[in-house]
Amino acid sequence: MTAFSLLLLVCHVSSAVKHTLKYYTTASSGVENQPEFVIVALVDGVQAAYCDGSNKILEAKQEWGRKVFDSDPQLYQRYSVECFENQPNLFKATISSLKQRFNHSTGVHTFQSVEGCEWDDTTGEVAGSVHYDYNGEDFIVFDVSTLTWVALKPQAFITKMSWDVQRARLKYNQRFITQICPDRLKTYLQHGRSSLLRTDRPSVSLLQKTPSSAVSCHATGFYPDRALMFWSKDGEEIHEGVEHGEILPNHDGTFQMSVDLNVSSAEDWRRYHCVFQFEGAEDRIITELDRRRIKTNWKEKPDHVTIPVVSAVVVLVLVIVMATAGGHHIHQKRREAEVSMELSETSSSSNMN
Structure with missing residues (x-):
């Protein structure tokens, strides 16, 4: 062929x-x-x-x-x-x-x-x-x-x-x-x-609200609405820990749908895939469950940032303490000099009288 x-x-x-x-x-x-x-x-x-x-x-x-x-x-x-x-x-x-x-x-x-x-x-x-x-x-x-x-x-x-x-x-x-x-x-x-009779392929995204919430595979902009979407593991469709959403219309005449996967018990994420397919069609849109592709409003702080931040705080505190101590030391020296001068003036005045 x-x-x-x-x-x-x-x-x-x-x-x-x-x-x-x-x-x-x-x-x-x-x-x-x-x-x-x-x-x-x-x-x-x-x-x-x-x-x-x-x-x-x-x-x-x-x-x-x-x-x-x-x-x-x-x-x-x-x-x-x-x-x-x-x-x-x-x-x-x-x-x-x-x-x-x-x-x-x-x-x-x-x-x-x-x-x-x-x-x-x-x-x-x-x-x-x-x-x-x-x-x-x-x-x-x-x-x-x-x-x-x-x-x-x-x-x-x-x-x-x-x-x-x-x-x-x-x-x-x-x-x-x-x-x-x-x-x-x-x-x-x-x-x-x-x-x-047109066919519009969707844009597929992985969404997650928090690190502990389910990962949502979201497809939007597709037409017609006769479509399937599911999660698979090692190439086989799974049902446990999966929740299917309804097909909803968009304002432009296309459609959207989502299917959620509970990832709390997922071991190797590379074994999981989101699959989108029009009914009666053989071609599929397959999206691997990859942390780097997930879109979320929650931002995880990298571990390597912790030490520099803590160090910076410690240094800042030390600077403040040193500055305070240094200022107190200077003030003390200045006060001792003023007292010594006052004593000298008093002694001179007594001698003159």
């Missing part, structure tokens, strides 16, 4: 990832100064479109999102109908019914759906789901294999019985998961290729 062929193989493997399109639809009750109905569309975790059904606002949030609407006016129209008419009525009626069912007469309440799909751009495999929450807790989920709803709370059985007989809606959900959502996802990826 030539070097060029190997490079192509590595690049192909590195770009093999799963892409997602998710719609978050939220109806709320009792929330002041906030719209009662909102839909947000996310492509690979990036907001593509936003709809405020209460104030009749529908807009693309990215340049490639606007291109999708421009190239498919019918899609924009379908979004408008769903956001301004169909979904608000359904969600408001449902949240009103659930408040009675749960005996919630006052307070803040939400009813949210998460609908979406995942597409593997290498195998072509598609998966998806339609899931509903009430007040942030699982409520009911669609089973695409049986075309039925699964109640996740006792209060959801009434909803299940009602929705299971809506055959047209069941068929639509199946088609949404297997066809509509993947096709829309591919359209978004096509128009946002330069942004959504």
Whole structure:
């Protein structure tokens, strides 16, 4: 295999990832100064479109999102109908019914759906789901294999019985998961290729607050967010003494994450490495656990500084003591001379009289 062929193989493997399109639809009750109905569309975790059904606002949030609407006016129209008419009525009626069912007469309440799909751009495999929450807790989920709803709370059985007989809606959900959502996802990826399909490698640093605290391996500035990071010892991933942090967004659209290692029991630091890797990629960023690379606000004083500092202090004290003693000696001599002079003057004066 030539070097060029190997490079192509590595690049192909590195770009093999799963892409997602998710719609978050939220109806709320009792929330002041906030719209009662909102839909947000996310492509690979990036907001593509936003709809405020209460104030009749529908807009693309990215340049490639606007291109999708421009190239498919019918899609924009379908979004408008769903956001301004169909979904608000359904969600408001449902949240009103659930408040009675749960005996919630006052307070803040939400009813949210998460609908979406995942597409593997290498195998072509598609998966998806339609899931509903009430007040942030699982409520009911669609089973695409049986075309039925699964109640996740006792209060959801009434909803299940009602929705299971809506055959047209069941068929639509199946088609949404297997066809509509993947096709829309591919359209978004096509128009946002330069942004959504890019790969930004992270900057990796070792951080430590104090000599006794854990060493944090921190990666920032990477994209996409489908990445793994772990500590290894002698080339094998370790779990004991390791704490994983969440993947968090940066203000520029990239991501950051950290994984901490308790080094109190680490013997030979050279055996430990921090490993960063994008999902589906073979190449890794490996960082050796090296004291010299750790960034910290705490500064350890080198041992060789101690003796000179102590010596300097001793010398300073001696100088002060000597100066004080010398000054006292001079003052004493001067006082003796003054007394002797006074005695001489007194004796002379007596003789004159």
